[in-house]
Amino acid sequence: MRIVVQRSKEACVKVNEQVVGKIDKGLVLLVGVTHDDTEEAAAYLADKIVNLRIFEDENDKMNLSLLDKGGSILSVSQFTLYGDCRKGRRPNFMEAARPDHALAIYTRFNELLKEKGVAVETGEFGAMMDVSLINDGPVTLIMES
Numbered sequence: 295m296r297i298v299v300q301r302s303k304e305a306c307v308k309v310n311e312q313v314v315g316k317i318d319k320g321l322v323l324l325v326g327v328t329h330d331d332t333e334e335a336a337a338y339l340a341d342k343i344v345n346l347r348i349f350e351d352e353n354d355k356m357n358l359s360l361l362d363k364g365g366s367i368l369s370v371s372q373f374t375l376y377g378d379c380r381k382g383r384r385p386n387f388m389e390a391a392r393p394d395h396a397l398a399i400y401t402r403f404n405e406l407l408k409e410k411g412v413a414v415e416t417g418e419f420g421a422m423m424d425v426s427l428i429n430d431g432p433v434t435l436i437m438e439s
Contacts (some may be wrong), residue, residue: 296325297323297324297325298319299348302320303428304428305428306427309418311337315416317415319365319366320413321366321368323370324370325372325403327373327399327400329389338439339437340406341406344412345361345438348433349362360412363400365405368417369416371420
């Protein structure tokens with residue numbers, strides 16, 4: 295799995311001009327799944343993300359996690375994270391998982407986040423989505439399993 299983690303003051307995802315997911319302070323996750331990703335990979339990243347100390351404490355040091363802050367997650371499926379642009383001028387998406395496998399792993403990943411006590415909103419898998427956010431920081435990280 296490849297996940298872009300963005301700390302956000304607020305975020306929203308729309309499909310056909312309709313809001314399908316919205317959060318206030320928390321994290322926006324762009325989630326890519328590849329062929330050999332497993333539930334174990336999803337579990338590892340879910341635990342890592344909710345416990346990652348990327349929020350400031352009272353001394354303005356990044357010492358607090360999403361769980362400490364009580365923030366939410368907006369999770370958006372993003373197969374283009376596996377776009378390979380090394381050759382030619384058109385990305386190659388051969389490393390992105392087929393939709394049935396990607397949906398199963400993505401869905402389980404979101405369930406695991408919820409099981410950790412985090413409110414999770416999502417986009418719509420496979421849809422054309424408009425994602426908007428206000429970065430908090432900005433803090434943007436790339437995580438992989």
